[in-house]
Amino acid sequence: MGKRVLGIETSCDETGVAVYDTEAGLLAHTVHSQIDLHAAYGGVVPELASRDHIRLLPALVRQTVRAADCRLDQIDAIGYTAGPGLAGALLVGAGFAESLGMSLDVPVLPIHHLEGHLLSPLLSADPPKFPFVALLVSGGHTQLMSVSGVGEYVLLGETLDDAAGEAFDKTAKLMGLGYPGGPQLAALASEGKPGRFKLPRPMLRSGDLDFSFSGLKTAVLNVVNGVGWKADDAADLAADFQEAAVDVLVAKSLAALEASGLSQLVVAGGVGANRRLRAQLDRAAKRKGWRVFYPEPELCTDNGAMIAFAAALRFERGPGGSPGGAVSVRPRW
Ligand code: KG4
Ligand code: ZN
CATH class of the missing domain: 3.30.420.40 (ATPase, nucleotide binding domain)
Structure with a gap:
């Protein structure tokens, strides 16, 4: 025992x-x-x-x-x-x-x-092995880390303002969705089609591994407050927001793997439950022969x-x- x-x-x-x-x-x-x-x-x-x-x-x-x-x-x-x-x-x-x-x-x-x-992905049946890159995306944090063992974490990049989950939650709130916003915004996004609203991809080409999400939230606010906004467009706007957030998270995660020479990415935190994020990460990783690990949904x-x-x-x-x-x-x- x-x-x-x-x-x-x-x-x-x-x-x-x-x-x-x-x-x-x-x-x-x-x-x-x-x-x-x-x-x-x-x-x-x-x-x-x-x-x-x-x-x-x-x-x-x-x-x-x-x-x-x-x-x-x-x-x-x-x-x-x-x-x-x-x-x-x-x-x-x-x-x-x-x-x-x-x-x-x-x-x-x-x-x-x-x-x-x-460390929660290590609880799964097929866990990653050290070293790996971790993308931590929760309501309070957005960080990329290089993890070589328990307690051996090097911060590669992080958000300069809102966390990814916070951006989902605040955007959901300004779109009039209920609490907690992240899952509701994601559910609405799955009923819409991205591409109609030209939302920014903040810091996509900043050349570092940092993030910024508050401008994206403001861009959504401007659409909602703009002339010609119809509640019928909410699903498409949600899809565009999700696409923009996911684009940045995926691009920076791939850049972190590239920069550190590692081939395993571990995704942790509440936003890791986002289906679109998972699909895009899996697709990009497959092309490179890298692997992405997620904790069990309930973890x-x-x-x-x-x-x-x-x-x-x-x-x-x-x-x-x-x-x-x-x-x-x-x-x-
Ligand atoms: O890790 P977590 O449970 O709590 C913190 O430590 O913050 O993460 C909660 C965050 C919330 O911001 C929530 O809106 C977000 O994760 N979240 C999602 C989804 N499920 C939870 N964001 C986007 N898509 C989801 N499916
Ligand atoms: Zn948490």
């Missing part, structure tokens, strides 16, 4: 809990989404998020440990998301993890949320499994853990 690591994710609006076994793999994971709670406000309300994490965490931990067919006293270590994220929401997970760790007398490891996303968005897994990899390299059991979070890590 391997070491069992409990993972806790509460950085934003998902409460995620998982048990990962260093030999048997992922034993169980549970995610509770707060989408319904925040929908009426058109975005995540931090205070409500914290309260809901507090309400659910004890029951979710109990339920997940039971589903993993083990007991709390068989847990060897605990990992929790220490940042980046909403301060109050992070403190719920951190406080819970440190207290549980103290009572079980096991090490507690603070985990970087993006490291969780970054693309926030979850406890990626935190348990990242914690397990770090735990195996040495128990570590936070000094003195201090509850520490880093909202802007």
